[in-house]
Amino acid sequence: MKLISWIWWMVKKDVALVTSLRDGMNLVSYEFVACQDAKKGVLILSEFAGAAQSLGAGAILVNPWNITEVATSIAQALNMPAEEREKRHKHNFAHVTSHTAQEWAETFVSELNDTVVEAKIRTRQVPPLLPINKAINRYLQSNNRLLILGFNATLTEPVDTPGSRGDQIKEMELKVHPGLKEPLKALCRDPKTTIVVLSGSDRNVLDDNFGEYDMWLAAENGMFLRLTKGKWMTTMPEHLNMEWVESVKHVFEYFTERTPRSHFDRRETSLVWNYKYADVEFGRLQARDMLQHLWTGPISNASVDVVQGGRSVEVRAIGVTKGAAVDRILGEIVHSKSMTTPIDYVLCVGHFLAKDEDVYTFFEPELPSDAVGVARTKATDGLKLPVERRSSLKLPASRSGSKSSQTRTPRPSPNHDKKPTNNTCGSSRRPSPEKISWNVLDLKGENYFSCSVGRTRTNARYILQSSDDVVSFLKELAVASSGSSSS
Numbered sequence: 246m247k248l249i250s251w252i253w254w255m256v257k258k259d260v261a262l263v264t265s266l267r268d269g270m271n272l273v274s275y276e277f278v279a280c281q282d283a284k285k286g287v288l289i290l291s292e293f294a295g296a297a298q299s300l301g302a303g304a305i306l307v308n309p310w311n312i313t314e315v316a317t318s319i320a321q322a323l324n325m326p327a328e329e330r331e332k333r334h335k336h337n338f339a340h341v342t343s344h345t346a347q348e349w350a351e352t353f354v355s356e357l358n359d360t361v362v363e364a365k366i367r368t369r370q371v372p373p374l375l376p377i378n379k380a381i382n383r384y385l386q387s388n389n390r391l392l393i394l395g396f397n398a399t400l401t402e403p404v405d406t407p408g409s410r411g412d413q414i415k416e417m418e419l420k421v422h423p424g425l426k427e428p429l430k431a432l433c434r435d436p437k438t439t440i441v442v443l444s445g446s447d448r449n450v451l452d453d454n455f456g457e458y459d460m461w462l463a464a465e466n467g468m469f470l471r472l473t474k475g476k477w478m479t480t481m482p483e484h485l486n487m488e489w490v491e492s493v494k495h496v497f498e499y500f501t502e503r504t505p506r507s508h509f510d511r512r513e514t515s516l517v518w519n520y521k522y523a524d525v526e527f528g529r530l531q532a533r534d535m536l537q538h539l540w541t542g543p544i545s546n547a548s549v550d551v552v553q554g555g556r557s558v559e560v561r562a563i564g565v566t567k568g569a570a571v572d573r574i575l576g577e578i579v580h581s582k583s584m585t586t587p588i589d590y591v592l593c594v595g596h597f598l599a600k601d602e603d604v605y606t607f608f609e610p611e612l613p614s615d616a617v618g619v620a621r622t623k624a625t626d627g628l629k630l631p632v633e634r635r636s637s638l639k640l641p642a643s644r645s646g647s648k649s650s651q652t653r654t655p656r657p658s659p660n661h662d663k664k665p666t667n668n669t670c671g672s673s674r675r676p677s678p679e680k681i682s683w684n685v686l687d688l689k690g691e692n693y694f695s696c697s698v699g700r701t702r703t704n705a706r707y708i709l710q711s712s713d714d715v716v717s718f719l720k721e722l723a724v725a726s727s728g729s730s731s732s
Contacts, residue, residue, distance in 0.1 A: 255280035260287050260322040264309035265294040274300055278337045285334040287322035289315075298541050299344070303337035340546055363599075375696045375707040377718055380592065381725045383692050387590035390437055391578075393571075393604065395595025396444035396451070399698045399715055400425055419446060421454040424716045428723035433459040435726050439578055443467055443567055443595065443604070445559075447512050448477055461578060466561070466601065467570025468514045470577060480573040481514065485562050490516065492543035493560050496535060504531045515561035523556075532558055552600040559598075567595075568603025579685055587687035593705075594715060596698040605695040605705045608688060 255261075261277040274288055274296040290297055290304040297306055305318045384390060394400060402422045432438055440460040444451060448464040448471075455462055456473055463470050464477075471477040490511075497509040497518045506522040518535065520528035535558060539551065544560065552559040578584075591608045697703035698715055709715055 251276075252280060256284065258286055259284070260289060260319065262289045262315075262319065263291055263294055263296075264307070264315065265291045266309060267293055269295045271295060274304070275341050278303075278334070278341045281334060282338060285327070285330040287325055287330055287333065288337065289318050289322055298545050299340055300337050302546060303333040303335075303340075336546075371701045372697070372703060372706060372708050375694065375709050375714075375718065377721060380694045380718075381722055383694075384590055384592070384722060385725060385729050387692060388437060389584065389586045389588045390435075390439065390590040390592070391575075391588045392432065392438060392440045393591070393593040393595070394440065394442050394715075395597060395698065396421075396442055396446055396454070398596035399594060399712055400442070401712055419450055419454070422712060422716050425719060428716075428719045429455075429458050429460070431723035431727050432719070438726065439582065441574060441578070443570075443574075445512075445515070445517075445601075447510075461574070463570065463574055465512050465514050466565055466567050467574055468565060470574055472581060475581075478577070480570055480577070482564060485514070485565075486548050487514070487562060489544055489547035489549055489560070493539065493549075496538050496543060499538075500531055500535045504528060507531070514565050515559055517557055517559040519557045521556035528556065550600065552598055554598050566603055567597060567601040568605075568607045571604055571607050575685060584685075587684050589687050589689070590692045591686075591688055592694045592696075594694075594696045594698060594709070596700060596712075599702075602697075602704045605697075605703070608686070608693055608695070 255277050258277070261274070263271070263274050265271060271294060274290055274294065277286065277288055278300065288300065288304040290300060290306055291309045292301075292306045293309070297304070305322060307315050307318045309315060397419055400421050401419055429440070433440060440458075441463055442451060442455055442460060443463040443466075445466050446464060448462075448469055451462040451464050458473055461470065461472055463480075468479065468481050469477050470480050493516050494511060497516055500518065501507050501509050504520055504523050504527065507518065507520040507528065509516060509518040518532075520532060523531075532553075536551065536553075539560065544551070548563040549560050550563050550565070552561065593605060593608060595604070597604060694707065695705040696707045696709055697705040698709050699711055701708060709718065
C-alpha cells in the first residue's frame with residue numbers, strides 16, 4: 246500500500262484493533278494515534294503487544310485469546326462518548342509526539358554517557374581521608390563559611406554494627422548523634438558560619454532533631470527550606486507533576502506486604518521502599534521484580550527518576566536532587582542573611598546516593614562553570630526561587646580571585662519573570678526581588694572540602710568512614726571556631 250493511501254486509511258477509521266500475540270516494535274498503533282488528532286479514534290490493543298507498555302493508558306487493552314473480551318471492547322470503542330475518546334487520545338497523542346526518534350536517540354546517547362561516567366566512578370581510586378587539620382585551618386582563615394551537612398548516616402548515631410542484624414525500630418527513628426549537641430551550637434553561634442542540614446527526610450524529622458539550633462533545614466532533598474527561627478517554604482520547581490504518586494504507592498504496598506521486614510515512606514515529592522532489614526537475597530529479588538512492575542506500569546509514561554540505593558528503591562519527581570536544589574537554597578540564604586561578602590569556604594559532608602552527588606560537583610571550583618549570581622536586594626526583600634536546571638542560563642558576572650573564573654559552566658540565577666504558584670504542601674514562596682546580580686561565591690580550590698561518609702565510590706574529594714568520624718571532626722572544628730571567636 247502506498248504511503249498516502251495508508252495515511253488516508255488511518256485518518257478515516259473510528260477504531261483500530263491490534264491483536265498481536267507477540268511483537269516487539271510494531272509501529273501500527275503509534276501511526277494510528279498520530280493520524281487521529283482530528284477524529285480521536287479509539288485504539289484497542291493486545292496486552293501482549295510491545296506498544297501496550299507505552300500506549301496502554303489511553304488504549305483499551307484486551308487479551309486476544311479471549312474472544313468475548315475482544316467483542317466487548319469493539320462495542321465499547323464504537324459506542325464510546327466523545328469526551329472519553331478525546332481524553333484517551335490526548336494521553337496517547339502526547340506520548341507519541343514527545344517520544345520521537347530524535348528524543349529516543351538523545352536519550353540513548355545520554356544513557357551511554359551516563360554508563361561511561363558510572364564506569365569511571367567504579368574504577369576510580371578511593372578518595373583520600375578528609376585532611377582535618379587543613380580543613381580547620383582554611384576554615385579559620387575564611388570570612389564567610391557555608392557548611393552543608395547530610396543527616397542520615399552523617400549526623401546520626403551509628404546503630405548498625407558489622408555482623409549484627411541491626412535494630413530496625415531504633416534505626417527507623419532517626420536521631421541526631423548525642424555527641425553533636427554542643428559542637429553544633431558552638432558552630433551556629435559563629436556569625437561567619439552558615440549551616441544547612443540537607444536531607445531526604447521529611448520536615449517533621451528535621452524539626453524534631455534540629456529545632457533548637459540556629460541553622461537552615463532543607464527537607465526532602467532540598468524541596469522544603471526554613472531557618473529554624475522561621476516558617477517552612479517550598480523550593481519546588483513550579484508545575485511539578487505528582488500524578489504518579491498513587492499508582493506507585495500501590496506497587497510499594499504490594500511489595501511491602503510480600504517482603505517481611507520491609508517498609509516504605511511516603512513523602513511529598515517522593516516514595517521510598519526500604520528492604521534493609523529483609524533477607525538479603527530475597528530483598529534483591531523483590532526489588533528487581535518491583536522495578537519491572539514500575540517500568541511497565543505506573544511510571545512508563547511518568548516524569549520520574551528511580552534512585553536505587555544499597556537496600557532501597559526511591560521514586561521521585563524528575564529533577565529533584567540535592568544538587569538541583571542548592572541554587573535555590575543558596576539564593577534564599579544569601580538574601581535572608583543580607584550577605585555583603587561572598588562565600589569563600591564551603592564544607593559539604595554527607596552520605597548521599599549517587600543521584601544526589603551533584604551537590605558535590607555544584608561547588609567544585611576546578612570544574613568549568615560561570616560564576617554563581619543571585620539578585621541582591623534590601624534586607625526586607627525576598628527571592629523568587631529559580632526553576633531552571635543549572636545549565637539553563639549564563640550570567641555575565643565573574644569570580645574575583647577564584648580558579649578558572651572565566652570558564653565555568655553556567656548555573657541558573659533566579660527567574661524573575663514567572664509568577665509563583667501555590668503548592669499543595671501549604672508552604673510559601675517568597676516574592677521576586679530587584680534584578681541586581683552580584684557574586685555569591687568567591688571559592689578557591691583549597692577552600693572547598695567535599696566529603697562522602699561511608700561511600701568510597703563518590704564524586705567527593707575526600708571520605709570519612711562513619712558518622713563517628715564526622716562527630717569527631719565537627720567537635721574539633723567547633724573548638725577551633727570558639728577559640729578564634731574569643732580571641
